[in-house]
Amino acid sequence: SQELEQSPQSLIVQEGKNLTINCTSSKTLYGLYWYKQKYGEGLIFLMMLQKGGEEKSHEKITAKLDEKKQQSSLHITASQPSHAGIYLCGADIITDKLIFGTGTRLQVFP
Amino acid sequence: DAGVIQSPRHEVTEMGQEVTLRCKPISGHDYLFWYRQTMMRGLELLIYFNNNVPIDDSGMPEDRFSAKMPNASFSTLKIQPSEPRDSAVYFCASSFYWDSANYGYTFGSGTRLTVV
Numbered sequence: 001s002q003e004l005e006q007s008p009q010s011l012i013v014q015e016g017k018n019l020t021i022n023c024t025s026s027k028t029l030y031g032l033y034w035y036k037q038k039y040g041e042g043l044i045f046l047m048m049l050q051k052g053g054e055e056k057s058h059e060k061i062t063a064k065l066d067e068k069k070q071q072s073s074l075h076i077t078a079s080q081p082s083h084a085g086i087y088l089c090g091a092d093i094i095t096d097k098l099i100f101g102t103g104t105r106l107q108v109f110p
Numbered sequence: 111d112a113g114v115i116q117s118p119r120h121e122v123t124e125m126g127q128e129v130t131l132r133c134k135p136i137s138g139h140d141y142l143f144w145y146r147q148t149m150m151r152g153l154e155l156l157i158y159f160n161n162n163v164p165i166d167d168s169g170m171p172e173d174r175f176s177a178k179m180p181n182a183s184f185s186t187l188k189i190q191p192s193e194p195r196d197s198a199v200y201f202c203a204s205s206f207y208w209d210s211a212n213y214g215y216t217f218g219s220g221t222r223l224t225v226v
Contacts, residue, residue: 033214042201045214088153090215096207097166098143098215100153 003027003093004101012107013079021074021104023089030092032072034063037086037103046074079108116202116218123225128190131221134183135204143215144177144187145201153201159185192225199223 005024013019023032031050035043047056049065049072056063060077076083084107090100115134123129135142143158157167162179170177174193179185189196199222205215 031211035214035217042219043203043217045216048211048214050211096141096160097155097158098203099155100145102152 003099004089004091006087006089006101006104008104009102010105010107012109015080015108015110016078019076019079019106021087021089021106023072023074023091023101025070025091025093027070027093029065029069029072032063032065032069033090033098034061034072034074035088035090035100037088039085043088076106079106081108081110084108114202114204114216114218116200116221118221119219121221121223123192123223125193125225126191127225128188129192129196129223129225131187131200131202131223133185133187133202133218135185135202136206136216137183139204139206139216141205141207141215142179142185143203143205144185145203146198147201147220148198156187189223192223194225197223197225 007022033048034046036046037043047058047063052067052069054065062075065072086103086105088100088103090098117132140161144156145153146156147153156169157177158165159179175189177187199220201217201220203215203217
């Protein structure tokens with residue numbers, strides 16, 4: 001969706017390294033969702049952010065939503081091969097309607 | 111709960127044939143979404159329902175696509191006639207509005223459609 005831009009499109013990192021994925025909107029977000037998709041499978045919900053400045057963590061994954069609620073970042077600390085997959089940000093641009101960004105493909109090599 | 115159940119998991123059909131994809135949402139969820147995922151276009155929202163009523167079908171690509179939700183536990187996405195460019199993975203997702211902040215939208219495993 002052109003309304004949500006993700007960067008980078010792909011990422012290859014060595015195991016143990018930290019990484020950050022960004023999600024940007026030109027419009028104010030009602031809610032920002034982060035999902036992970038393993039190749040050939042469905043989407044797994046990671047976390048959802050609603051308030052400006054909000055930050056949530058799940059295991060080694062931390063997501064933040066900026067004060068203006070137009071940008072979010074997903075940070076993985078000490079990456080592992082199990083973190084590999086496609087990370088998608090989704091947002092309620094208009095209430096109830098969840099659209100997704102283009103995704104970031106993450107590969108983690110030993 | 112078994113989660114969102116989609117069938118079939120894989121479908122191969124010939125161009126011009128009718129295709130019906132099925133979805134059983136999680137019991138108690140009041141929203142149901144149909145998405146299509148391709149390498150070129152990513153994950154696109156096709157249509158969504160609230161309490162079985164279609165709210166927004168602006169993402170449905172053409173009149174060849176139609177979706178119904180006759181009751182709270184079942185929805186279909188139909189393509190008639192199918193074309194090779196419809197080949198994609200189709201996902202169904204459901205949610206309960208007041209739980210979405212904690213549990214998000216739950217996705218099914220998808221139906222991989224190939225039109226030859």
